[in-house]
Amino acid sequence: xxxxxxxxxxxxxxxxxxxxxxxxxxxxxxxxxxxxxxxxxxxxxxxxxxxxxxxxxxxxxxxxxxxxxxxxxxxxxxxxxxxxxxxxxxxxxxxxxxxxxxxxxxxxxxxxxxxxxxxxxxxxxxxxxxxxxxxxxxxxxxxxxxxxxxxxxxxxxxxxxxxxxxxxxxxxxxxxxxxxxxxxxxxxxxxxxxxxxxxxxxxxxxxxxxxxxxxxxxxxxxxxxxxxxxxxxxxxxxxxxxxxxxxxxxxxxxxxxxxxxxx
Amino acid sequence: xxxxxxxxxxxxxxxxxxxxxxxxxxxxxxxxxxxxxxxxxxxxxxxxxxxxxxxxxxxxxxxxxxxxxxxxxxxxxxxxxxxxxxxxxxxxxxxxxxxxxxxxxxxxxxxxxxxxxxxxxxxxxxxxxxxxxxxxxxxxxxxxxxxxxxxxxxxxxxxxxxxxxxxxxxxxxxxxxxxxxxxxxxxxxxxx
Numbered sequence: 001x002x003x004x005x006x007x008x009x010x011x012x013x014x015x016x017x018x019x020x021x022x023x024x025x026x027x028x029x030x031x032x033x034x035x036x037x038x039x040x041x042x043x044x045x046x047x048x049x050x051x052x053x054x055x056x057x058x059x060x061x062x063x064x065x066x067x068x069x070x071x072x073x074x075x076x077x078x079x080x081x082x083x084x085x086x087x088x089x090x091x092x093x094x095x096x097x098x099x100x101x102x103x104x105x106x107x108x109x110x111x112x113x114x115x116x117x118x119x120x121x122x123x124x125x126x127x128x129x130x131x132x133x134x135x136x137x138x139x140x141x142x143x144x145x146x147x148x149x150x151x152x153x154x155x156x157x158x159x160x161x162x163x164x165x166x167x168x169x170x171x172x173x174x175x176x177x178x179x180x181x182x183x184x185x186x187x188x189x190x191x192x193x194x195x196x197x198x199x200x201x202x203x204x205x206x207x208x209x210x211x212x213x214x215x216x217x218x219x220x221x222x223x224x225x226x227x228x229x230x231x232x233x234x235x236x237x238x239x240x241x242x243x244x245x246x247x248x249x250x251x252x253x254x255x256x257x258x259x260x261x262x263x
Numbered sequence: 264x265x266x267x268x269x270x271x272x273x274x275x276x277x278x279x280x281x282x283x284x285x286x287x288x289x290x291x292x293x294x295x296x297x298x299x300x301x302x303x304x305x306x307x308x309x310x311x312x313x314x315x316x317x318x319x320x321x322x323x324x325x326x327x328x329x330x331x332x333x334x335x336x337x338x339x340x341x342x343x344x345x346x347x348x349x350x351x352x353x354x355x356x357x358x359x360x361x362x363x364x365x366x367x368x369x370x371x372x373x374x375x376x377x378x379x380x381x382x383x384x385x386x387x388x389x390x391x392x393x394x395x396x397x398x399x400x401x402x403x404x405x406x407x408x409x410x411x412x413x414x415x416x417x418x419x420x421x422x423x424x425x426x427x428x429x430x431x432x433x434x435x436x437x438x439x440x441x442x443x444x445x446x447x448x449x450x451x452x453x454x455x
Contacts, residue, residue, distance in 0.1 A: 129295075237285060237291060240336070246284070247285075248283065252283065
């Protein structure tokens with residue numbers, strides 16, 4: 001190939017070169033892709049072995065389970081994907097990795113947990129309007145279980161709530177201020193509502209005056225948002241303050257460290 | 264408040280909601296209010312069960328630690344206490360003490376109620392088991408023996424309110440399992 005060239009010839013040559021490089025590049029890509037998919041399938045079968053060897057640990061140790069789940073997510077495998085269509089070794093979501101690898105027992109674990117989550121949320125909806133602290137929910141869900149059964153972590157509950165999303169009904173995990181909550185009603189919190197819920201985290205309650213002073217809102221706006229949250233069942237009113245009425249978040253019936261408010 | 268002779272060994276452990284200031288205000292939201300009534304009902308039953316209280320006098324209960332949390336300075340208002348008892352009546356957990364029933368010398372009328380932390384039908388079951396277990400079927404016992412006798416000392420039946428006992432026994436009578444005779448202070452019951 002002539003090295004130097006000027007004029008039209010040069011263009012032709014560079015086009016040739018580009019084409020050459022392009023085809024070389026796609027060869028390279030093909031080789032790499034093949035290598036990569038080989039690597040992935042090797043990795044996947046290692047993961048499979050790992051899961052089977054450590055199935056017991058995955059079931060019984062929430063921290064270990066969380067790590068494993070995080071790892072699956074990181075490599076693009078959804079541990080909770082249903083294996084209904086399954087059978088295939090491919091399938092972007094991993095096709096129910098948990099179910100396949102662990103014989104359905106971990107899938108059962110999250111399913112049962114989700115059922116319990118729904119039970120607790122239904123039972124407490126009257127007192128909290130469908131907004132419950134993640135910690136409180138985890139504690140309540142753990143309470144009803146038999147001695148010696150696997151410990152439940154907040155991470156487990158988060159994942160279980162995730163499985164409920166497609167069912168409608170509004171199940172979602174949300175973060176407001178410093179805390180995480182599980183919502184079990186379809187109506188989302190507006191910005192003002194969320195601000196009040198966050199404000200209530202400090203002392204357990206809010207008042208019109210407190211919101212006015214701390215958020216700079218007009219009295220009417222404070223009253224509107226408070227009334228809205230009360231009508232949703234998310235705030236309880238205390239009229240015995242001797243001054244302004246105070247509106248309490250029901251999540252303060254369980255204090256942060258589990259101790260009783262007022263002790 | 265009338266209570267039995269038995270004294271509990273440990274103090275009553277109040278539930279978390281007892282320390283929640285808003286718990287003592289009648290909630291305006293209907294659903295929240297219902298949840299509130301349910302919790303109060305459970306609290307009253309647990310408190311009565313712990314102290315073995317069979318009858319509640321509204322006027323004295325309003326100032327007791329059941330409805331008045333001194334530390335929080337919050338109390339359930341008398342009107343709200345009445346509403347709570349109406350709620351409990353529907354479940355058969357509260358019952359007016361009729362003036363003809365005697366005993367419990369409160370102001371009469373609506374001031375005193377039975378708190379059925381164990382319903383008469385459940386008491387009937389307990390009594391029936393006790394009678395069977397102690398081989399006293401076919402025998403006769405006085406009401407006093409049942410409520411205060413040595414024989415029942417280690418059982419739940421000991422210290423039972425006299426009228427509640429009568430209610431339970433009348434259930435057994437209706438089932439043909441017992442017969443009550445005598446009157447006033449010396450009533451007896453025969454079990455079949």
